[in-house]
Amino acid sequence: MTLGSFAGLAVRVFPELSRFPARFARLSPLINYGGWITLTNLIVPVFFYLDRFLIGSLLSLGAVAYYTAPFELSQSF
Numbered sequence: 014m015t016l017g018s019f020a021g022l023a024v025r026v027f028p029e030l031s032r033f034p035a036r037f038a039r040l041s042p043l044i045n046y047g048g049w050i051t052l053t054n055l056i057v058p059v060f061f062y063l064d065r066f067l068i069g070s071l072l073s074l075g076a077v078a079y080y081t082a083p084f085e086l087s088q089s090f
Contacts (some may be wrong), residue, residue: 068080
């Protein structure tokens with residue numbers, strides 16, 4: 014809905030845009046790439062925190078604290 018609103022506004026402000034035909038064949042590679050980016054953005058946080066769950070389940074919560082503090086410090090720079 015937002016895309017349609019912006020497209021309509023762009024054509025109203027720049028009428029010469031209405032002369033360019035839409036090429037939907039170019040849309041498929043963009044959706045394919047966007048799908049991979051979306052999938053990566055969903056999976057990376059899971060892997061980022063998975064090690065903490067493993068350390069907590071195999072060792073102890075104290076070990077998670079000893080691991081997490083230096084790790085967060087090293088990742089913040």
